[in-house]
Amino acid sequence: MSETMLAVRRMTKRFGGLMAVRQVTLEIPQGAIASLIGPNGAGKTTFFNCVTGFYTPEEGDILFRGASIKGLRADQIAWRGIARTFQNIRLFGEMTALENILVGMHPRLKGGVLAALTGLHGGEERRAIARAMELLEFVGLAGYGDYPAVNLSYGLQRRLEIARALASNPALLLLDEPTAGMNPGETDEMMVFIRRLRDELALTVFLIEHDMKLVMGVSDQVSVMDYGQKISEGTPAAVQSDPAVIEAYLGTVSHTMMEEFDETPLPPEARG
Amino acid sequence: MAIPRKPAPGWLSQHTLPTTFYAAVVLVILTLTGMFGNFAEKDVITGRLALHLVALVLVLGVPAWFVVRPLVAAPAAQRLLNGALCGGLLALVLATMVFIEASLESIEGLVFVFQNYRPLSPAGLLTYGFSGDGLVFPGLLLLILTGAGIGALLALAVRLPGAVLSTAVISAALLVVFGLMALQIRAVISLPEALVLLLTLSGGYGVARWLPAGGVWRRAAGGAAAGLVAGGLVLLLVNGGALAPDGLLAADAAVTRLLLLPELPRLMVLVLVGLAGALLTLAAPALHQAGWLLAGGLVAFGVLNASGRMNDVTALLTLLIFAGTLLLPRWLLPAAAADHAALPPAQRVTVNRCIWLGGLAVLLVAPVFLGQYITNVLDLVMLYIIMGIGLNIMVGYAGLLDLGYVASFAIGAYACALLTTPSVITLGCVDTATVAGLRHYEMCVGAIAGWPGIGILTFWQALPLAILASACAGMLLGIPVLRLRGDYFAIVTLGFGEITRVITRASITEPLLGSAQGISPIPFPVINLSAVGGPVINLDSAQTVYYIYVGGVLLAIFVLTRLAGSRIGRAWRAMRADEDAAEAMGVNLVRMRLLAFALSAAFAGMSGAFFGAQLRGIFPDSFTILVSINVLSLIIIGGLGSIPGVIVGALMLVGLPEALRELQDYRLLAFGVLLVVAMLLRPQGLIPPAPRQLATPPAGGAA
Numbered sequence: 001m002s003e004t005m006l007a008v009r010r011m012t013k014r015f016g017g018l019m020a021v022r023q024v025t026l027e028i029p030q031g032a033i034a035s036l037i038g039p040n041g042a043g044k045t046t047f048f049n050c051v052t053g054f055y056t057p058e059e060g061d062i063l064f065r066g067a068s069i070k071g072l073r074a075d076q077i078a079w080r081g082i083a084r085t086f087q088n089i090r091l092f093g094e095m096t097a098l099e100n101i102l103v104g105m106h107p108r109l110k111g112g113v114l115a116a117l118t119g120l121h122g123g124e125e126r127r128a129i130a131r132a133m134e135l136l137e138f139v140g141l142a143g144y145g146d147y148p149a150v151n152l153s154y155g156l157q158r159r160l161e162i163a164r165a166l167a168s169n170p171a172l173l174l175l176d177e178p179t180a181g182m183n184p185g186e187t188d189e190m191m192v193f194i195r196r197l198r199d200e201l202a203l204t205v206f207l208i209e210h211d212m213k214l215v216m217g218v219s220d221q222v223s224v225m226d227y228g229q230k231i232s233e234g235t236p237a238a239v240q241s242d243p244a245v246i247e248a249y250l251g252t253v254s255h256t257m258m259e260e261f262d263e264t265p266l267p268p269e270a271r272g
Numbered sequence: 273m274a275i276p277r278k279p280a281p282g283w284l285s286q287h288t289l290p291t292t293f294y295a296a297v298v299l300v301i302l303t304l305t306g307m308f309g310n311f312a313e314k315d316v317i318t319g320r321l322a323l324h325l326v327a328l329v330l331v332l333g334v335p336a337w338f339v340v341r342p343l344v345a346a347p348a349a350q351r352l353l354n355g356a357l358c359g360g361l362l363a364l365v366l367a368t369m370v371f372i373e374a375s376l377e378s379i380e381g382l383v384f385v386f387q388n389y390r391p392l393s394p395a396g397l398l399t400y401g402f403s404g405d406g407l408v409f410p411g412l413l414l415l416i417l418t419g420a421g422i423g424a425l426l427a428l429a430v431r432l433p434g435a436v437l438s439t440a441v442i443s444a445a446l447l448v449v450f451g452l453m454a455l456q457i458r459a460v461i462s463l464p465e466a467l468v469l470l471l472t473l474s475g476g477y478g479v480a481r482w483l484p485a486g487g488v489w490r491r492a493a494g495g496a497a498a499g500l501v502a503g504g505l506v507l508l509l510v511n512g513g514a515l516a517p518d519g520l521l522a523a524d525a526a527v528t529r530l531l532l533l534p535e536l537p538r539l540m541v542l543v544l545v546g547l548a549g550a551l552l553t554l555a556a557p558a559l560h561q562a563g564w565l566l567a568g569g570l571v572a573f574g575v576l577n578a579s580g581r582m583n584d585v586t587a588l589l590t591l592l593i594f595a596g597t598l599l600l601p602r603w604l605l606p607a608a609a610a611d612h613a614a615l616p617p618a619q620r621v622t623v624n625r626c627i628w629l630g631g632l633a634v635l636l637v638a639p640v641f642l643g644q645y646i647t648n649v650l651d652l653v654m655l656y657i658i659m660g661i662g663l664n665i666m667v668g669y670a671g672l673l674d675l676g677y678v679a680s681f682a683i684g685a686y687a688c689a690l691l692t693t694p695s696v697i698t699l700g701c702v703d704t705a706t707v708a709g710l711r712h713y714e715m716c717v718g719a720i721a722g723w724p725g726i727g728i729l730t731f732w733q734a735l736p737l738a739i740l741a742s743a744c745a746g747m748l749l750g751i752p753v754l755r756l757r758g759d760y761f762a763i764v765t766l767g768f769g770e771i772t773r774v775i776t777r778a779s780i781t782e783p784l785l786g787s788a789q790g791i792s793p794i795p796f797p798v799i800n801l802s803a804v805g806g807p808v809i810n811l812d813s814a815q816t817v818y819y820i821y822v823g824g825v826l827l828a829i830f831v832l833t834r835l836a837g838s839r840i841g842r843a844w845r846a847m848r849a850d851e852d853a854a855e856a857m858g859v860n861l862v863r864m865r866l867l868a869f870a871l872s873a874a875f876a877g878m879s880g881a882f883f884g885a886q887l888r889g890i891f892p893d894s895f896t897i898l899v900s901i902n903v904l905s906l907i908i909i910g911g912l913g914s915i916p917g918v919i920v921g922a923l924m925l926v927g928l929p930e931a932l933r934e935l936q937d938y939r940l941l942a943f944g945v946l947l948v949v950a951m952l953l954r955p956q957g958l959i960p961p962a963p964r965q966l967a968t969p970p971a972g973g974a975a
């Protein structure tokens with residue numbers, strides 16, 4: 001494919017004596033859907049937190065569209081076009097669904113104190129609300145705009161969190177376990193939805209996921225982490241048959257999960 | 273292992289005994305601090321009802337209410353038993369204390385320990401006047417029966433409709449407030465005037481309401497016509513000699529303001545009142561209620577003025593007036609609410625604007641009627657409203673628990689005082705010949721006589737600088753705590769508040785800040801219009817400074833509403849909800865926090881400048897941590913982040929205690945109880961902010 005959206009070079013993040021991420025190198029081409037999998041505690045969320053500026057890695061470099069973003073603050077990284085969701089939903093509970101999305105637009109709006117006081121940002125504000133309504137509709141939340149986020153159901157909150165991330169018009173979207181806590185039906189919808197994100201919004205999507213069916217179904221590229229290290233990478237088919245991956249999963253995860261991992265039928269494009 | 277416990281009998285609610293116990297502890301403390309004895313000297317209704325009986329009913333009734341309230345669905349017998357048990361037991365505790373006091377040989381020991389204690393038994397304060405031989409029987413027995421009776425009554429009342437209950441409680445509370453303040457509020461308005469106003473308002477309302485198919489303009493015209501008619505009648509009456517000492521409208525000349533106006537202004541006022549009545553038929557529900565309550569309040573003021581003091585008849589009338597103005601509009605409400613909802617959006621905006629303008633007009637003329645004392649209280653309330661709005665930016669929006677808000681208040685006050693008053697700084701700027709031989713006080717004396725003193729600047733020039741100074745100081749203070757979270761942040765800001773106060777009274781800063789003597793006298797603000805041929809207005813009294821405060825409050829409300837609905841306000845609220853998520857959404861936490869620091873400090877600085885100019889002097893002791901706590905409490909009670917909440921909170925926590933100076937030492941106690949009760953009943957505050965409805969287009973539009 002064309003340009004590289006995200007390139008992580010030999011990144012290491014330590015917590016005291018614990019190396020949560022160890023010398024990980026990883027590249028995501030523009031327009032790809034990439035997945036990061038691995039047992040619990042493998043360091044996946046920590047990896048995301050380093051990329052989005054919540055942690056500064058001790059070693060290595062992070063390049064976003066060719067420029068280093070290592071050491072930048074989370075808000076600066078958001079301004080540059082990386083948006084994310086969280087493993088445990090972190091919406092602004094008292095604010096309405098629409099306001100949550102408007103906060104997501106923060107980097108794309110200009111109005112400061114003076115604009116607010118003089119009312120000069122009225123046009124921008126109206127356009128922002130219109131755009132937020134579109135986003136609500138896009139994620140299937142039309143009609144819920146005025147509900148406080150806490151009052152939404154779990155599934156709707158997950159979608160709202162994605163809509164909020166989309167609001168900043170990011171180039172790269174990081175999703176941390178988007179289907180956690182969802183039933184199989186909702187998970188299938190999420191799979192379709194993630195494809196739409198790439199196809200309709202031309203986004204590059206990078207997701208952490210435990211549901212193998214979804215991972216194998218949508219990913220162009222799968223990376224596997226265990227104990228902070230990247231142990232495998234490639235197409236879903238290649239990863240699925242990698243002995244190192246099977247080893248890692250056998251060592252830590254229950255057999256039922258392994259079975260699911262084995263039985264997941266590969267989508268045609270992944271096989272070919 | 274759980275200890276086996278004997279289950280309580282089925283009829284006894286699990287709340288009854290614990291609630292009674294806690295209430296009994298409070299009751300014992302209150303009694304030992306001499307509350308009943310002290311309150312006995314304060315009449316609510318002259319010669320009939322003293323404050324100690326009101327206190328008695330509250331101390332017995334409130335716990336009983338909390339006991340019977342959860343039992344609302346229980347059978348009557350169970351409610352009665354629990355309520356009577358609670359009230360009766362509490363009264364028994366009280367009776368025991370009275371009995372012990374009566375059997376002591378002397379109460380000197382008691383008074384030695386509890387210095388405010390006043391004897392209860394000799395005068396039979398709580399025993400219907402029975403003392404001596406009759407103290408125990410029937411006196412104390414009656415007391416206990418009273419307690420049980422109150423509990424039982426509440427047990428029955430708990431089933432009454434909410435509207436009736438709240439009406440009863442609010443009317444009774446207003447009666448007590450009126451009774452205690454009778455002397456100060458007697459001079460608000462005379463009865464004939466109040467009645468003229470009420471009739472004009474109702475006339476406008478009635479015409480507009482029952483006008484066939486009345487749109488906004490027809491209603492307005494009807495209301496104005498009603499006002500004209502009223503004006504004409506008053507004119508006839510006045511010309512017919514009704515204002516003569518024995519005339520129909522004759523009233524206390526000292527308070528007659530409206531009727532003695534020249535003809536044209538009087539007519540205009542009445543037309544406006546008629547118009548207001550007409551607009552009320554279209555007002556939003558809350559405004560509709562408020563409008564009628566205001567009208568009722570005026571009549572109650574008038575009745576009080578007519579009778580001179582709160583006697584039995586006045587009390588009964590006051591109670592009826594308030595009950596009426598609370599209940600009657602409820603009956604009118606559905607129609608008004610429907611009409612309000614049916615208004616086309618453009619007209620609704622017009623109507624709302626007119627009503628707000630009307631409210632503003634009332635606010636502007638209020639000090640003329642309310643007199644020195646109450647206006648003073650209102651000034652203080654507005655001072656706290658400005659600070660409450662400022663602190664809301666920090667606590668309610670940005671989510672930063674600032675316990676040292678008084679620091680910014682002090683900085684604004686001192687900055688303004690330094691710039692407007694002779695001091696080390698200012699004397700450096702004045703040529704020595706002018707001040708040769710004058711002492712500090714004498715340099716300011718000129719100001720008292722209407723001359724702006726020898727500061728470098730006038731109040732108006734100093735005000736923006738003072739605001740700027742405290743905004744900058746707020747930001748500087750903010751820098752070291754930027755990275756702190758939650759509790760640590762609160763503690764450090766607490767320190768800032770104290771440090772500021774300590775600096776103001778330190779001996780090093782004495783030449784500049786005056787140490788414990790503070791800075792005084794500070795010249796009052798002067799509006800000098802002589803350049804354009806206008807008058808020179810001295811803002812040197814509570815009633816004139818009032819207008820500065822009104823301006824400040826309006827400015828603060830404007831700024832906060834504008835910011836709240838903007839990108840900045842949303843970023844703050846997001847930060848408060850979840851800092852990390854907000855940062856991930858691109859919110860620059862440092863910048864947003866500093867902005868919150870600066871803006872909230874600016875409002876505190878503004879209040880500080882007003883405060884100094886009103887009191888004409890500032891002293892370190894005005895800037896204690898109590899100020900921070902007061903402001904914080906009032907915004908929490910009102911509802912964090914809500915502007916109506918700040919107003920109601922300030923009226924309740926600052927206005928009421930100030931107005932009820934009668935309660936003296938018990939103000940803080942009542943304050944505490946109020947806080948606890950309010951937080952138990954409404955943890956979100958009295959008026960929590962409503963979610964912003966941005967997605968739904970305003971109702972009543974093309975639907």
Ligand SMILES: Nc1ncnc2c1ncn2[C@@H]1O[C@H](COP(=O)(O)OP(=O)(O)O)[C@@H](O)[C@H]1O
Pocket residue numbers: 015018020038039040041042043044045046047
């Ligand atoms: N802030 C932190 N401080 C200390 N240890 C952490 C922190 N965050 C994560 N860890 C540790 O790093 C390891 C990786 O965690 P995480 O990235 O959350 O794993 P995953 O998302 O793959 O389940 C875990 O052992 C976890 O306990």
Ligand SMILES: [Mg+2]
Pocket residue numbers: 044045046087
């Ligand atoms: Mg994780």
